[in-house]
Amino acid sequence: MTMREYMLGNVAIARGLLEGGVQVIAGYPGTPSSEIIDTLAAREDRDYHIEWSVNEKVAMEVAVGAAWTGVRSVVTMKHVGLNVAADPFMTLAYAGTKGGLIVIAADDPSCHSSQNEQDTRRYAQFALVPCFDPSTPQEAKDMLPYAFEFSEKFEVPVIFRPTTRISHGKSDIELGEIPVEKAAPNFEKLLDRWVMLPKNARLRHTHVLSIQQPIEDALAESPWNSLELKPDAKFGVIGAGIASVYAKEALVELGLEVSYLKIGAYPVPRKLILELLETVDAVLVFEELEPIVEEQVKMIAQEAGIEVSVLGKTNGFVPREGELNVSAFLETLMKTFDLEIETEPSDMALELASRPPALCAGCSHRATFYSMKKVFGNDAIYPSDIGCYTLGIQNGTVETTLCMGSSISVASGLYHAGEKRPICCSIGDSTFFHSGMNSLLNAIVNKANITVTILDNRITAMTGHQPNPGVGYTATGEPTVQVSLEELCKAMGAGFVSVVDPYRLEETQEAFKAAKEFEGVAVVIARQPCVISGKRAGIRRVPYVVDPEKCEGCKQCVKFGCPAIEFNEENKCAVITALCSGCGVCAQICKFEAIQEVKK
Amino acid sequence: MSQAERKSFDLLITGVGGQGAILASDIIGKAAVTAGLPIRAAETHGMAQRGGSVVNHIRVGKDYGSMIPKKGADLLLALEPMEAIRYLDFLKDGGIIIVNTHPIIPVTVTAGLTKYPEVSDILDVLSEKYIVKAFNADELAFEAGNRLAMNVVMVGAVSGYLPISKETLLDSVKALVPQKTIEINLRAFEAGRQKVEES
Numbered sequence: 113m114t115m116r117e118y119m120l121g122n123v124a125i126a127r128g129l130l131e132g133g134v135q136v137i138a139g140y141p142g143t144p145s146s147e148i149i150d151t152l153a154a155r156e157d158r159d160y161h162i163e164w165s166v167n168e169k170v171a172m173e174v175a176v177g178a179a180w181t182g183v184r185s186v187v188t189m190k191h192v193g194l195n196v197a198a199d200p201f202m203t204l205a206y207a208g209t210k211g212g213l214i215v216i217a218a219d220d221p222s223c224h225s226s227q228n229e230q231d232t233r234r235y236a237q238f239a240l241v242p243c244f245d246p247s248t249p250q251e252a253k254d255m256l257p258y259a260f261e262f263s264e265k266f267e268v269p270v271i272f273r274p275t276t277r278i279s280h281g282k283s284d285i286e287l288g289e290i291p292v293e294k295a296a297p298n299f300e301k302l303l304d305r306w307v308m309l310p311k312n313a314r315l316r317h318t319h320v321l322s323i324q325q326p327i328e329d330a331l332a333e334s335p336w337n338s339l340e341l342k343p344d345a346k347f348g349v350i351g352a353g354i355a356s357v358y359a360k361e362a363l364v365e366l367g368l369e370v371s372y373l374k375i376g377a378y379p380v381p382r383k384l385i386l387e388l389l390e391t392v393d394a395v396l397v398f399e400e401l402e403p404i405v406e407e408q409v410k411m412i413a414q415e416a417g418i419e420v421s422v423l424g425k426t427n428g429f430v431p432r433e434g435e436l437n438v439s440a441f442l443e444t445l446m447k448t449f450d451l452e453i454e455t456e457p458s459d460m461a462l463e464l465a466s467r468p469p470a471l472c473a474g475c476s477h478r479a480t481f482y483s484m485k486k487v488f489g490n491d492a493i494y495p496s497d498i499g500c501y502t503l504g505i506q507n508g509t510v511e512t513t514l515c516m517g518s519s520i521s522v523a524s525g526l527y528h529a530g531e532k533r534p535i536c537c538s539i540g541d542s543t544f545f546h547s548g549m550n551s552l553l554n555a556i557v558n559k560a561n562i563t564v565t566i567l568d569n570r571i572t573a574m575t576g577h578q579p580n581p582g583v584g585y586t587a588t589g590e591p592t593v594q595v596s597l598e599e600l601c602k603a604m605g606a607g608f609v610s611v612v613d614p615y616r617l618e619e620t621q622e623a624f625k626a627a628k629e630f631e632g633v634a635v636v637i638a639r640q641p642c643v644i645s646g647k648r649a650g651i652r653r654v655p656y657v658v659d660p661e662k663c664e665g666c667k668q669c670v671k672f673g674c675p676a677i678e679f680n681e682e683n684k685c686a687v688i689t690a691l692c693s694g695c696g697v698c699a700q701i702c703k704f705e706a707i708q709e710v711k712k
Numbered sequence: 713m714s715q716a717e718r719k720s721f722d723l724l725i726t727g728v729g730g731q732g733a734i735l736a737s738d739i740i741g742k743a744a745v746t747a748g749l750p751i752r753a754a755e756t757h758g759m760a761q762r763g764g765s766v767v768n769h770i771r772v773g774k775d776y777g778s779m780i781p782k783k784g785a786d787l788l789l790a791l792e793p794m795e796a797i798r799y800l801d802f803l804k805d806g807g808i809i810i811v812n813t814h815p816i817i818p819v820t821v822t823a824g825l826t827k828y829p830e831v832s833d834i835l836d837v838l839s840e841k842y843i844v845k846a847f848n849a850d851e852l853a854f855e856a857g858n859r860l861a862m863n864v865v866m867v868g869a870v871s872g873y874l875p876i877s878k879e880t881l882l883d884s885v886k887a888l889v890p891q892k893t894i895e896i897n898l899r900a901f902e903a904g905r906q907k908v909e910e911s
Contacts, residue, residue: 469764
């Protein structure tokens with residue numbers, strides 16, 4: 113009997129890796145990829161090495177080293193992580209691999225939780241690396257054992273690219289077997305492969321180019337690319353990855369008789385595309401993000417001298433940005449056949465309040481930002497970074513966010529440009545270990561005059577509470593070295609390092625004042641565990657309550673922006689709700705001593 | 713009402729991060745697998761979770777993608793009144809809305825930047841084009857033993873419309889809620905189911 117389970121896409125991906133016999137897993141957290149390692153690290157019967165690495169470049173190199181011994185390895189990251197790992201990745205494409213090596217880079221069309229919506233398939237094309245683009249969580253799971261075998265067969269790394277709707281979709285999943293037998297590691301000293309001296313690199317580039325056609329032919333025969341020709345159809349649809357199921361659902365629903373090519377692995381199957389183009393007058397290409405398939409289809413048609421209209425993103429039939437869905441496909445069809453699109457006027461009589469995500473009640477970042485703003489004022493410049501604290505844009509202390517680790521280097525650049533205003537940047541502990549360290553070293557050595565605030569909440573919170581080098585345990589919960597942020601900053605030459613408890617406003621503001629006065633790079637480490645992970649670890653604090661007798665209705669506590677503080681318009685008093693985690697910061701803000709701990 | 717003949721069902725669950733929309737969808741998803749039905753779901757994770765607006769798509773008996781097309785949902789289960797309005801585009805004409813009338817005030821309102829509409833106005837707007845079942849699910853959960861069981865009250869409320877038996881759903885509730893809260897959650901489920909049956 114086959115086993116079926118209800119699973120998150122990323123859990124199905126984790127299962128696919130197990131069914132593929134993975135032996136080494138490394139990655140850096142990033143939405144929507146994080147639950148793959150979370151799932152595998154939490155398993156009790158592990159016969160593999162698994163780690164959260166300090167960043168994606170490092171993670172990829174760990175996976176490469178493992179694969180060069182002949183075992184199967186995987187590296188996981190979000191799409192922008194591949195930018196960090198692009199250096200090893202591009203040359204890895206030349207060197208190739210021995211054991212199966214899968215690079216999982218999860219794309220985020222529509223930027224649900226990302227700073228851009230780049231398309232990882234472009235990297236695959238750029239590096240001449242095959243790419244698997246699953247259309248459902250089930251297919252994602254099934255592709256992975258195949259991808260390992262494919263990687264070994266051609267001795268190349270492969271990209272596996274889920275999108276948010278695959279990774280964070282859920283589905284019933286039919287499970288396969290998990291193999292018991294695995295390869296034994298044996299690093300063969302193949303210097304012409306593993307040492308990318310120019311003379312070796314030139315030969316390897318030629319080699320990689322020479323295997324592109326065999327790779328394409330093999331993928332054209334794979335289950336992931338498939339063509340359904342309808343005998344008399346003059347119209348064809350090509351769907352790629354998850355967009356292919358949106359197109360399919362709409363076509364089945366409408367009962368349209370069109371030829372249909374589904375693409376789930378790249379390089380695109382030229383053979384199947386030609387077969388389709390030869391039978392139709394027009395073809396619609398439906399894919400998320402970049403018009404990669406569309407460009408290829410146009411080139412193939414032109415080379416073969418086939419007269420066919422190719423409709424897609426480059427000529428305005430399919431939206432270029434954002435994620436697609438069934439409705440987007442229907443709208444595309446309407447445009448294609450010049451049909452009226454029903455646009456119902458919005459009859460919304462009500463104005464809705466927006467509900468943006470916000471820092472949690474009791475989040476220490478809010479307290480740190482409060483003190484920072486008090487000391488540095490409205491005139492200062494506040495570069496920031498990537499994490500929960502980016503939500504500090506609501507507190508007026510996040511004025512730049514570019515990429516992981518950029519806060520300190522952007523701050524340096526602002527200073528060296530000649531900005532005379534005070535500059536105070538903020539970066540989380542995990543982001544600091546990821547790549548902020550390099551920026552701090554650079555700022556110190558090149559004599560910037562800035563304040564660097566490390567928001568040390570003792571965890572990688574935004575992505576689901578993964579450990580980082582500051583917490584003293586590994587991905588599997590095993591105790592390990594706990595790296596001291598303050599010692600690290602001092603060792604890199606910081607002349608001012610102060611560690612504060614952001615819940616103590618006076619102490620924190622004193623530290624910020626001293627940091628502001630300091631000539632050079634001053635580091636303030638605001639240390640207080642994340643309220644979510646702290647609660648899980650058993651930290652309990654007494655909640656606070658407003659005494660309506662003493663409350664003057666000045667709203668200073670309300671303006672602090674904690675979700676646990678509301679204002680009662682009837683009696684003109686602040687109210688603290690059940691969300692209160694007992695941080696006590698509002699009690700320090702209140703000038704009338706109206707906020708006190710709940711009496712037991 | 714008998715739903716035995718209905719094989720597929722598109723359900724949209726909307727609410728606020730932290731209300732337990734994911735557990736509600738998991739209960740239904742797991743039950744669908746037990747019932748031998750294909751199931752697809754899409755969830756809000758990451759940045760959007762921190763007290764923000766969340767929306768889950770649940771497609772029972774569907775083989776394709778996890779996203780419900782616009783005007784495709786058979787039923788909208790709103791864990792919060794304002795969040796019922798935000799995603800109305802997804803509900804088919806004349807569809808059903810089950811809505812918890814207990815509002816959660818966003819920080820944009822507490823900070824005085826914008827106003828929260830009157831709940832009665834929200835219900836009036838919803839009732840213009842849709843069949844509305846409205847009640848305070850937070851209170852029902854409180855009566856069942858814990859306010860946090862509000863999401864299970866709402867699963868109970870929608871249970872009669874799903875192509876899945878009540879017993880299968882209850883088994884799924886038992887399997888997914890914390891062991892020591894099973895009794896409370898079973899009461900919560902019954903309270904929600906009864907509320908909709910009565911109306």
